Amino acid sequence: MLNVQSNVSLKPYNTFGIHANARYWAEIQDPADFQTLLHLNEYVAVPKLILGGGSNLLLTGDFEGMVIRMNIQGIELVRQDERHYWVKAGAGVNWHEFVMYCVKRGYAGLENLSLIPGTVGAAPMQNIGAYGVEIEQVFESLEALNRQTGEIRTFTHAECQFGYRESVFKHDLKDQYIITSVTFQLDKTPTFHTSYGAIAETLAEMGVTDETLSIKAVSDAVIRIRRSKLPDPAEIGNAGSFFKNPEIPKEQFEALRVEWPDMPGYPLADTNRVKVPAGWLIERCGWKGHRTGDAGVHARQALVLVNYGKATGHEILALAHEVQRSVGEKFGITINPEVNLV
Template sequence: MLVEKNVPLQLSNTFGIVAKALSLVRVAGEADIREVLADPALRAMPKFVLGGGSNIVLTGDVKPLVLKVEIMGKRLASETAKAWIVEAGAGESWHDLVTWTLQSGYPGLENLALIPGTVGASPVQNIGAYGVELQDRFESLDAVDLTTGQGFTLNAAQCAFGYRDSVFKHKSSAGDTAAGAGNPGFGLADKALITRVRFALPKNWKPVLGYADIEKKMAQSSPQPASGAPSALQIYEWICEIRRAKLPDPQVIGNAGSFFKNPTVTPEQCADIIQREPKIVHYPMDDGSIKLAAGWLIDACGWKGKSIGNAGVYERQALVLVNRGGKADPVTGGEVMTLAKAIQTSVYERFGIMLEHEPVVV
């Protein structure tokens, strides 16, 4: 096991923020974690799990021991009468996995195409887009307890999925270990490292449509699908086109994707806002609540294209904050969070809604 010192992280976070890990270990399997825990000095250190760095804002050098997840591999693990069970290592690129499943004839993840990040981060955030969330396709995951080194498996109920939320984003009491992950109120933040994730991809596949951008693509499609419904591969291609048109490529313009969660309100709250803002973009949810488009709220407050220092709001999508700095003067995490807080204040003052940011602030 090699412990690397003062490792630059600018290329390991999609915002391109300059920072370094004071100590870093690359994790290619469970054995690497157990080696870390066998070392008294490393065992005692706080730990920070780093995947693709697509959902973090670094506000300085990372003092905890960075565990850089590089567990690879993807395969058809098994199948049932209803689904193919696909397994992938936590270090795999999420988009590469989506592409591979479709090329292999396993549909179901196409609406989640081109989301940045790694497979291991996908259940932490319960990623979602265009009517599909990870929990809709999730089967189980394997992880390692960062206190004991023991491996364990969680099903969907134990992951406690919510909107951009899971058990991995919540703290628990100091004496708890991952063995208690099925207990109500238990949290696994900073306590576990996900090693592999399995997905149940439906054999009786049906397209998930209903979003205006997808409907527009379908209407423009020529020739129209003979069955009247697009294939999974066609939806995948549409989603990639939509996302590329709206969202900046992190390799070109540093960003962390959607920076704020879409807030949910009661129908009464939504009706009140509509009286004042008839054009507000909103979507009814299955539980009766109404989801508001955070990007629309931010745009309505005049932030699209604006900057504070080297942190800016993307011109094509107000939900995305970007790095406007150059190589000699890149954005800082402090600038990003100053901009984020200014946006939150504007939206709250106008709409009475406090936006929550999605990325983890380190």
Template sequence: MKIQENISLSAYNTFGINKKARFLCEAESREDVLYAFNQSRILNKPLFVLGGGSNILLLEDLDAVVLKINIQGIDSIREDGEQVILKVGAGVVWHDLVRYSIEMGLSGLENLSLIPGTVGAAPMQNIGAYGVEIKSVFDHLEAMEIPSGKLRVFTGKDCRFGYRESIFKNKLKGKYIITHVAFRLNKKHQPNINYGDIRLTLKEMGNAYPSPVNISEAVVKIRQQKLPDPKELGNAGSFFKNPTIPLFDFNQLKNQYPEIPGYPVEDNRVKIPAAWLIDTAGWKGKRCGAIGVHEKQPLVLVNYGGGTGTDILELSGKIQADILGKFGIQLEREVNTISSENLIQL
């Protein structure tokens, strides 16, 4: 594996932010990961682990060894009459896995079609869409400890999945590199079409009894209508998490904003769409120079070209302050900001 020097990361992050890596290693195996560990020590540079770059905001050049995880492979490792367990390399493009599973006649991932990024990042933030989260199809994952390189298997319980959350985003952040993820998928289709616009879109497409292919096509259609293609317009998908607030607070807001949507969740709390809050506050479609809020989906901040990570971070801060002032709700960023503080010293 070659180590490259002074490489622009604009092609390695979906915002298209032009920041440089002092060194870049692209790992296609566990051995390559160990090589990157050694280079980090030899060069006396910290390490930064990069997946698909679809959930990061680069704030500065990285004077580090940037390790891009490109481990490939999709293999069936266990099967019974009802389910198949697929073990997948962390560098596999997520939507490629979804398409592969559908082609194999398996169900479980179709609602997660067209989510940007790689397989290795999926369990880190427990990605979810249209009523399905990774934890519902997760079997286990394999990860290498930093810096020892020891391999450890994590079960779903070990991962401590929450809403856009896992142990790898808090307690074990920067402690492990995910190399493979195993998913438990169904041979018998159990459609989940009760969330969002899926049912209506399927009806419009003439699919009364939808297959996984039909559901995937519907999800792709919805996402393409609402979300910009990062290849055409720099973005990282949903920039903010949907907040949850106590039921009492929601009812108070309901008196002031009768049209406010809310979805009951556990612990007598209500989840509110962040998109509705941002739209109602007047941010939808607002442009600030080279960056702005997407005209169709206010959850998405965009880089029209030439914008910096700092520009986008400042815009997100203004939105957060406005939502807090108008609704008393603190929006939390879903996108990870990357600077020297995120680097791992081996």
């Protein structure tokens, strides 16, 4: 049953641990809850913020509107054939728990995305990715509520217009729909992605051979790597990678490599562009381990901005702007936030 509350602290609901309040708060357990909300006249004109796991969000102050937390649960095997499983999950399902559910049952394709914070509903909005795999590679369709009418619409892969950490829900359809469920097409025969990052090295350290390689082994390796590099939000407030990896023209990359021979780059297929790790750029600008008050750049991963306790959203954002400025001055490259600023 829908329950609207007033003046709710958002600190437990954002992984940065920022102190901020919502004027109104509602938790959606079922699409019908949102449809009920649409008919409550006193909230129709109130600005609304849709919240999943709060793991890709920087709050820069109180939200003078309604925060709607999507908490629709449930995982269902919709169908299968000789090659694939189609699995549907509610938008409020914890992402990592969903990945573990699939790994345990031998549903292949999500193992490289283990231990990413957040919820299933947020995954396609951001087209989350890690270690050579992105959501769009395993995505089948999603269901979403129209925020004005309450009608449910199904979006196909093509209609989502996926890009690097992008989808139609961040651009043309921004603030128009609320994702309620996502269906994934997963494989019965795994295609292993082990060449990205330190996965192959970590698998070797774990004693995994070509003969014993499995989706669980890949998942375990990814979890080990992430835990070694990224801070736990339960211990240090953060939202994971704060910046996107920039994509620059190949000519610019080659010119920069003259001065910086060790600059890593990953050519993008069918383009004349190269993806450069933002963490490397930030580290070369001297930010790794930097701290101003309680706002800082993580000591082990320069791509992660952290809240050591009492930093405000404005202080984290000010640090982010300084990092962007220095990277631009040193390399002539613009790095953009991956997190959503509110």
